[in-house]
């Protein structure tokens with residue numbers, strides 16, 4: 001005897017589709033409500049991914065605090081946002097704050113200024129960062145320290161300064177923009193990969209410790225994005241690299257990545273890898289067959305190594 005007759009399948013199928021659409025719609029509404037009127041702090045808003053995050057969160061109705069080192073660039077972005085009319089929701093004029101992540105004193109002062117003005121931070125997006133190119137043998141220790149200060153200690157200082165206000169409210173969301181290089185290390189990126197591994201570790205601990213305070217933590221690990229990251233990278237002697245690498249130029253458009261960041265925040269995701277097949281496979285390879293991964297990286301290093309160290 002047939003348990004499900006063909007005539008029964010159609011309503012069943014329609015019911016499933018309807019239920020799926022209903023849950024999708026409800027999720028979208030919840031995501032919208034989560035960001036709308038939320039105080040969202042974005043570091044590194046003057047360029048690349050941070051700038052695009054500013055645009056998508058602005059269009060989603062967030063009360064933005066745009067952070068950067070360059071006041072003019074922040075003001076220009078504020079004007080650009082005000083001129084854009086690409087949204088149906090109520091938008092808010094962003095507030096700008098300038099500080100250098102390498103200067104802990106200014107980071108802490110900025111956090112105090114933000115809390116004084118808004119009384120709260122709903123979402124902190126630790127996006128600002130600097131990359132590095134160089135061989136460990138050539139690199140001055142102060143270059144390693146500079147990269148760690150900007151990519152790790154700066155975001156840690158800002159997060160710590162804002163955290164008590166989140167735990168007191170039992171509400172808040174901290175986002176760390178890490179990198180695929182927070183999961184795997186590739187040659188000639190020692191300082192950068194180390195800073196991103198440290199970021200992953202710190203924010204994983206934070207997630208566990210914050211669960212009891214209902215404060216969410218999201219770590220996002222993108223692959224290559226078409227931004228100024230390689231141009232702005234610091235080299236072994238501390239100078240600016242100044243080159244748009246092919247890998248960066250061929251990376252994803254920052255606006256697409258920014259949309260993924262918004263979705264990850266809205267869905268309160270814990271750990272997100274935004275990368276293509278090869279980097280994703282490389283992450284699994286590092287865990288499942290580390291010896292093979294290390295040999296691949298050593299071969300890559302040999303091929304890229306400058307002759308003076310051969």
Ligand SMILES: NC(=O)C1=CN([C@@H]2O[C@H](COP(=O)(O)OP(=O)(O)OC[C@H]3O[C@@H](n4cnc5c(N)ncnc54)[C@H](OP(=O)(O)O)[C@@H]3O)[C@@H](O)[C@H]2O)C=CC1
Pocket residue numbers: 043044045046047048049050068069070099100101102127128129130131150177178179180221222223224225226227228229230232248251
């Ligand atoms: N592009 C890529 O391929 C990838 C990028 N990422 C990550 O995305 C994030 C954004 O980088 P991206 O947009 O690509 O690069 P950009 O170089 O375009 O932007 C970096 C931003 O960080 C800011 N910044 C750098 N140093 C400091 C500092 N000391 N104090 C305050 N702000 C600072 C810059 O400000 P200023 O204008 O003042 O220099 C700028 O706004 C970084 O954390 C990066 O590691 C992750 C994976 C891939």
Ligand SMILES: CCCCCCCCCCCCCCCC(=O)OCC(=O)COP(=O)(O)O
Pocket residue numbers: 131132179180181186189192222223224225229230233245247248275278279281282285296
């Ligand atoms: C089972 C088969 C597995 C095959 C694995 C092959 C290994 C291939 C290695 C791939 C390495 C990917 C590195 C990706 C690095 C990346 O996406 O970094 C993002 C950044 O942060 C970019 O910063 P950068 O300054 O380096 O441009």
